[in-house]
Amino acid sequence: MTAEAQPPPADPFATEGDLPRREDLGHIFDELDHQMACQAYLWALPLVAYAQWQKVHRETFGAGPCDLVRYLSYQDRLGLITANATTPYILNFIDLSETGPLVIELPAGPTAGGVSDFWQREIGVMGEMGPDKGAGGRYLIVPPGQQPPADAGDLRVLVSTGVNIMFGFRTLDPDPERAQALVDAVRIHPRAADPDENPTRLVSPQGRPWSGDQPRGLEYWERLYGIYQTEIVDERDRFYLAMLRQLGIVKGEPFTPDERLTRILERASAVGERMAQANSFAKRFAGARYWPDRQWDLVLMLDRSDQRAEHHDQLLERAAWFYEAVSFSAAMKSQTPGLGQAYLATYTDAHGQWLDGAKSYTLHVPANPPAKLFWSATVYDITTRCLIDNPQQRGDRGSRDRDLQYNDDGSVDLVFGPEPPSGPVGESNWVQTVPGRHWFSYFRFYGPLEPYFDRTWCLGDITPL
Structure with a gap:
């Protein structure tokens, strides 16, 4: 056994010879249903997100x-x-x-x-x-x-x-x-x-509070049940429909989970979200890291809009993108210099630690970012994946900011932290973070140019001050 290898986990269920004890069957089925619910949670993320947002449009706006x-x-x-x-x-x-x-x-x-x-x-x-x-x-x-x-x-x-x-x-x-x-x-x-x-x-939303992210707890499954009643599900997803049936979500029948099923579904929505966070914020997809010596990831790991690869459908790539973002467009995967958009994301600082709203950081943007239209760096709350709701009411800095301060060589130093910087950069290059909240950042290139595609232009890491 190598130093990295771990012994297999012990069977959590006692046995009678080669079979589980009959008095443990209920616990085993609870675990089975929980695991199916966690997988169904990841599978349904894009569907539930749009169903939630549609509900907001109709009922709130x-x-x-x-x-x-x-x-x-x-x-x-x-x-x-x-x-x-x-x-x-x-x-x-x-x-x-x-x-x-x-x-x-x-x-x-x-x-x-x-x-x-x-x-x-x-x-x-x-x-x-x-x-x-x-x-x-x-x-x-x-x-x-x-x-x-x-x-x-x-x-x-x-x-x-x-x-x-x-x-x-x-x-x-x-x-x-x-x-x-x-x-x-x-x-x-x-x-x-x-x-x-x-x-x-x-x-107009007219300043009314609203949320377009997937709801938590039992409400996640209620939203899934509601949209499933009318929406088309592809042939490739019929096994997931079998899981939904076991979880009480059936087309044409009421959704009335009992106490046991409610407990399983509420736990699975919490565990499923933790899986979604790990899958999005610590990507383990081949090719996700854009520069090998930097912390920036390609956000969008889906190959195509239909979410299909040569030999499989991109379930986890889809879950990663649609947990932290909404919508897919060919423009987001443009390989034509000057057209579409490109997105990079970082969830950690230069040392691989989660970004902390109580700490201050700097980001060095070298001169001539390869964006035909404009570039921007944006801060998002890790829990909502929405723009940071800070006292500053500002979540980004970029090339369209007229007051952005540039260094003599054309580069830009941005600052992220709970208090404005006291140095020469000033507030014009600052985005306020919130103590007690973790955050992440997207760097966008609108009309990405060749130095982005060939990776000869390299963005700095977000570095603690």
Whole structure:
């Protein structure tokens, strides 16, 4: 036995000869159901996240199926998992069983967006990375199981892979007036209805507290049960449906867990989240570490929108991304210099320790970050995975900040900590952290350039002061 090897764990259950004691069978089945629930928790993360967010849109914001919710202010975005704090988000969650075939009209202009199902698989790309290439266009979203119409005309037809969809986009124009004009020109309406009778409203969160992350405890399973009643589940997932049945979640039947099952589900949601945290914040996927001598990881380890690799489906890669983020777009995996986005994340400091809101750190950004449009470094609360809710009400610093202070060589030193720095950098390069809360950071490249792809430009680690 090597020094690293450990003896196998002892069997936790007593036996009668070669079989478990009959009085232990209940405990064994409890453990079986708990383990199935933990796996079902990881499997359902993208579905439950969108179901939760859809509920917020309907019940908290009062958004209808042809409306758009615009997340503009910092306060608006505090419930949005790993939102960037630079560009606004405009989106909604639509049940195609209510609307039927749906028309989306997108104006010409610098936008990035698209449509995805509730498994967060991309159905179609729109904007600069889509077939319209920023020239605008009219799209028809056809519900699953329906044939595309023969008379689509100038409509670009997308056949949905789910009953529920998310349509969202971001305006990339830094001018607020031009960006607002783009948002105002978007139209959503059922194809069978007069668009003038179904005007698209812009809805604002208006500072109301909300959360788009997956709920905890029994509520996680209640949200999963609710969306499962109408949503499509692929053939590849039928074994997970068998697990759900054992956990009391059955299509067309009420979800009424007894005391035993409630206890198992509540424990599994807690343990499942710990597994999700480890899977996201201590990635063990091959190729996750972007530079071998730095702490920065590639955030998005999914190969494709359909979450499939050559010989398997990317269950853990999917769970990692959709625990700490929402939505997938081909633009996020762009390999074309100057187009799309690139995301790196760090969850630890230069010495491999979790980032602590009570401590102060610095991040050195070398000159000429390889981003055609802009770059930003953003701080997120580790528990909510949302923008840090600090007294400063600011979670990022980046190249669009007019007051950002640069060093003589063009590099930038950012500071993260509970108190503003007293040195020459000042508050213009500072993001406030919260004592008692751990945090992590994303570094974004909008329009990543060749030195990012060939890794000749290297970002510093977040280093304790």
